[in-house]
Amino acid sequence: MLYQLRNAGFTLVELIIVIVLLSIMSIATFSYLGFGAQIFSDVVGRDQLISQSRFAVERLTRELRNSLPGSARVINNNRCLELLPIHASSSYLELPQPGQTNADFVAVPPDNYSQGVNYEGTYLFVYANSEQRIYNSTTQRKVISGVTEQDSTLIFDYNTTPTLFPLQSPAQRYFISTGPVSWCLEATGEIAGQQQLVRITGYPLANSPDLAHGDAQRAVMASDLYNNIEGGQLPFFTIAATLQRANLVEIDLRFARRQGAEPFIIHHEVHIPNVP
Structure with a gap:
């Protein structure tokens, strides 16, 4: 008995259908993975932003509480807070x-x-x-x-x-x-409205300080700030001490991610012991 051998395989239509199905599954899978990666990236970004803001505010608070009574003042068109740390x-x-x-x-x-x-x-x-x-x-x-x-x-x-x-x-x-210290909000020059919090030391004590002095040292303490100073969102405000209360410094820093998106505000008050 003679058998006729036939080649088994897929038709072109079947191959196209498989390719389309695999494409749909791949898109769905990568979209799911990409969405999860985006969520993880956002969570890490928010955590980093909050961590750096807390560090900067805590560092500034400790310096203010260890500063000379009456030395905290706002300078440089309301952009800087100057103080004299007690050595x-x-x-x-x-x-x-x-x-x-x-x-x-x-x-x-x-x-x-x-x-x-x-x-x-x-x-x-x-x-x-x-x-x-x-x-x-x-x-x-x-x-x-x-x-x-x-x-x-x-x-x-x-x-x-x-x-x-x-x-x-x-x-x-x-x-x-040992000398004055200033905390200033400065524009980064990269994104419109974006600022960074900079700590400046190494400049002479003066009534009108030269923050650009040749010996001045600068360290970035926080970034991604968007205070609208012209609109009244002043980062620092001081109230002089009286017999009834200590020197008071108000800190108002506005952080955000991605050019002002997801903003959050840190409003903090620091009382400086008035023991002259």
């Missing part, structure tokens, strides 16, 4: 004042003092509890030129004119600061 502090025993001759500034060493520490070039403050007395006057601050140890006390030398302090501190306290 050391303690009580004094003798304060050179008008009517005294050859009087020394005799003080109790700070808690963090160690023998041979160099305070040269730092700022010495006594009862400088206002912006005028801190930034625009040398009567309540001096530039330390040397320190002498004598009988468990410190004698501070300085060459600032005038050499006398016109006012006593009610608590007989003195403060030492």
Whole structure:
């Protein structure tokens, strides 16, 4: 018996139908995977944005609480917050004042003092509890030129004119600061309206600070900010201390993702202890 052999296979229509079905399944699968990847990317992005904002606000809060009373002020067209961090502090025993001759500034060493520490070039403050007395006057601050140890006390030398302090501190306290620090909102120049929070150090103490000074050091503390300063969304606001309350600083930072999308606001208040 003779058998006729026939080649088994698929027709062109069958192949087209299979290809179309596989294409539909592939599109659905990749769309599902892409949607999941997008969700993961959004969650990670939001978490990073929130983490960096919390870090920046916590860092700024700690610096404000350790700043010289009355030193927090808003500068640079409401874009910057300037302060003087406290490097050391303690009580004094003798304060050179008008009517005294050859009087020394005799003080109790700070808690963090160690023998041979160099305070040269730092700022010495006594009862400088206002912006005028801190930034625009040398009567309540001096530039330390040397320190002498004598009988468990410190004698501070300085060459600032005038050499006398016109006012006593009610608590007989003195403060030492290494120099000013500014936190500023600056445009990134990449996306319209996008800003970053920058910490600036290493510039001289002055009534009108030079934040672009050649020795100034800048560090980006947070990005993706969209404060509309011209529209009244000021990042910093200060209220001077009174007898009833401490110095108050209000922080209003507005973060967002993808050019203003998914915005969230951090509004925070910091009370600075007023112990001049």
